Amino acid sequence: xxxxxxxxxxxxxxxxxxxxxxxxxxxxxxxxxxxxxxxxxxxxxxxxxxxxxxxxxxxxxxxxxxxxxxxxxxxxxxxxxxxxxxxxxxxxxxxxxxxxxxxxxxxxxxxxxxxxxxxxxxxxxxxxxxxxxxxxxxxxxxxxxxxxxxxxxxxxxxxxxxxxxxxxxxxxxxxxxxxxxxxxxxxxxxxxxxxxxxxxxxxxxxxxxxxxxxxxxxxxxxxxxxxxxxxxxxxxxxxxxxxxxxxxxxxxxxxxxxxxxxxxxxxxxxxxxxxxxxxxxxxxxxxxxxxxxxxxxxxxxxxxxxxxxxxxxxxxxxxxxxxxxxxxxxxxxxxxxxxxxxxxxxxxxxxxxxxxxxxxxxxxxxxxxxxxxxxxxxxxxxxxxxxxxxxxxxxxxxxxxxxxxxxxxxxxxxxxxxxxxxxxxxxxxxxxxxxxxxxxxxxxxxxxxxxxxxxxxxxxxxxxxxxxxxxxxxxxxxxxxxxxxxx
Amino acid sequence: xxxxxxxxxxxxxxxxxxxxxxxxxxxxxxxxxxxxxxxxxxxxxxxxxxxxxxxxxxxxxxxxxxxxxxxxxxxxxxxxxxxxxxxxxxxxxxxxxx
Numbered sequence: 001x002x003x004x005x006x007x008x009x010x011x012x013x014x015x016x017x018x019x020x021x022x023x024x025x026x027x028x029x030x031x032x033x034x035x036x037x038x039x040x041x042x043x044x045x046x047x048x049x050x051x052x053x054x055x056x057x058x059x060x061x062x063x064x065x066x067x068x069x070x071x072x073x074x075x076x077x078x079x080x081x082x083x084x085x086x087x088x089x090x091x092x093x094x095x096x097x098x099x100x101x102x103x104x105x106x107x108x109x110x111x112x113x114x115x116x117x118x119x120x121x122x123x124x125x126x127x128x129x130x131x132x133x134x135x136x137x138x139x140x141x142x143x144x145x146x147x148x149x150x151x152x153x154x155x156x157x158x159x160x161x162x163x164x165x166x167x168x169x170x171x172x173x174x175x176x177x178x179x180x181x182x183x184x185x186x187x188x189x190x191x192x193x194x195x196x197x198x199x200x201x202x203x204x205x206x207x208x209x210x211x212x213x214x215x216x217x218x219x220x221x222x223x224x225x226x227x228x229x230x231x232x233x234x235x236x237x238x239x240x241x242x243x244x245x246x247x248x249x250x251x252x253x254x255x256x257x258x259x260x261x262x263x264x265x266x267x268x269x270x271x272x273x274x275x276x277x278x279x280x281x282x283x284x285x286x287x288x289x290x291x292x293x294x295x296x297x298x299x300x301x302x303x304x305x306x307x308x309x310x311x312x313x314x315x316x317x318x319x320x321x322x323x324x325x326x327x328x329x330x331x332x333x334x335x336x337x338x339x340x341x342x343x344x345x346x347x348x349x350x351x352x353x354x355x356x357x358x359x360x361x362x363x364x365x366x367x368x369x370x371x372x373x374x375x376x377x378x379x380x381x382x383x384x385x386x387x388x389x390x391x392x393x394x395x396x397x398x399x400x401x402x403x404x405x406x407x408x409x410x411x412x413x414x415x416x417x418x419x420x421x422x423x424x425x426x427x428x429x430x431x432x433x434x435x436x437x438x439x440x441x442x443x444x445x446x447x448x449x450x451x452x453x454x455x456x457x458x459x460x461x462x463x464x465x466x467x468x469x470x471x472x473x474x475x476x477x478x479x480x481x482x483x484x485x486x487x
Numbered sequence: 488x489x490x491x492x493x494x495x496x497x498x499x500x501x502x503x504x505x506x507x508x509x510x511x512x513x514x515x516x517x518x519x520x521x522x523x524x525x526x527x528x529x530x531x532x533x534x535x536x537x538x539x540x541x542x543x544x545x546x547x548x549x550x551x552x553x554x555x556x557x558x559x560x561x562x563x564x565x566x567x568x569x570x571x572x573x574x575x576x577x578x579x580x581x582x583x584x585x
Contacts, residue, residue, distance in 0.1 A: 094565050189544045203543050233547050296532055303525035314503070321504070323580060328571020334580040335504060342505035351507050352515045355499045356522065365488045369526055374540030376529050381541065413518040418525075431544025455545070 022065025084128030087345030097196025114151025125150025178448025189431025254391030310357030
């Protein structure tokens with residue numbers, strides 16, 4: 001096993017014992033980044049990374065010398081950051097996102113920016129301005145890695161770095177994590193500051209991240225969490241010692257499975273693995289309950305999500321006009337200049353989403369579209385809280401199966417599969433902490449499982465997830481460190 | 488609710504200041520048919536009107552006020568750094584009046 005395949009704790013230990021150096025870690029990470037053939041990168045920041053290495057000094061932060069990647073929608077001062085969209089070409093943020101700043105202060109070294117669905121508005125990794133991002137588990141490049149945090153997921157599955165940032169508005173960290181055999185975390189809404197994250201739909205947007213070990217996920221939240229005066233939605237709640245929860249004790253803990261989600265899935269291997277996991281959890285003292293959410297509510301999730309997210313995005317992204325930033329186009333009038341910039345700058349999917357959002361916000365449509373979606377969100381969250389009151393965590397498949405082929409479709413609205421592959425948005429509607437992690441393999445492709453808990457129960461989430469990781473045996477997974485797993 | 492047809496979609500995209508290709512409008516029209524049907528179905532969910540529209544997952548209470556003093560200020564040059572068209576320290580656009 002190479003040093004880059006270890007957990008952050010093990011890397012830190014190797015650094016402290018002189019078995020490696022930050023320079024060696026950086027060189028190895030850059031070497032792997034340059035071998036990427038999945039279109040995972042917007043940029044590889046080699047020069048900047050070596051400058052950061054020199055500036056490390058005696059930094060003794062928890063991520064001292066650890067290389068990482070960031071999704072292309074986190075502001076990095078002075079570095080072109082475009083959210084995989086032509087509308088932002090050339091844009092260089094004037095400040096660091098709080099996440100970028102905190103990671104720098106903790107001693108982490110940014111080595112590159114990763115591709116994504118344009119402006120984070122997609123779930124396939126097909127809509128970014130650099131083209132498709134591929135799933136490293138499929139060398140034929142026929143399968144998607146999911147989105148919108150597609151490049152971060154692909155690079156993590158290639159084991160380029162031990163962690164990468166992402167953002168999660170519907171499931172944009174957790175579903176790609178599932179399709180790429182990774183740990184994907186979306187904490188409670190407000191747990192991590194969003195200052196400097198390009199907004200998509202602020203009532204649903206969360207900062208998230210990818211790791212290959214649950215213990216790394218717990219460590220990272222300790223670094224990233226906390227109130228930020230720059231983000232009034234960030235929580236004042238104290239940051240916990242999340243690693244202290246990793247004691248393996250789940251006696252009496254109750255997992256709630258949701259039958260109507262499982263019944264919407266056709267992947268038998270996934271359901272078998274979920275059953276076996278449940279059996280193992282029971283052997284360790286846990287309780288499994290099986291409940292129903294309500295099919296009508298589950299089938300309403302996608303439309304509700306589309307209306308709310310598109311409406312918020314239309315409003316947020318009105319500033320993308322080629323005037324203040326992005327490519328400027330000459331015009332006889334200012335709106336002609338903007339029209340040229342927006343016509344050339346936005347991809348097809350984004351334009352369709354903006355029209356939907358704008359239509360939903362029109363005065364004559366609000367009652368039956370936007371406000372109805374918001375009411376339904378409230379009803380869904382009320383039901384979600386009822387189920388959470390029955391146990392400690394919801395235990396749900398993290399995707400409908402293995403990574404689908406690109407041919408299976410993009411982000412076009414559909415009347416089919418309304419529940420499967422849309423259910424992780426429950427965590428965004430309620431602002432709840434949620435994690436996905438590897439469950440098993442099917443024909444060489446990863447399957448994932450997810451946990452969703454009550455607000456600010458991240459410590460408990462990591463405790464339960466670490467036990468699942470122990471049961472599956474799927475720690476530190478990547479295409480360079482393949483395992484079959486125990487289920 | 489307004490009837491969704493191609494002229495409406497063309498008008499909506501024009502208001503949003505971008506043009507779309509003809510086939511893109513057709514795709515969008517199909518998407519609208521699905522979305523409107525699904526939203527009508529949602530409207531029939533029992534008890535929906537008993538819920539207030541949810542704007543954010545939690546209440547965001549602000550219990551502190553900062554002094555009304557500039558904290559972090561961008562220099563004019565910085566503010567203009569990303570603009571494609573500038574003139575004498577300002578963003579330059581086409582003439583608006585007269």
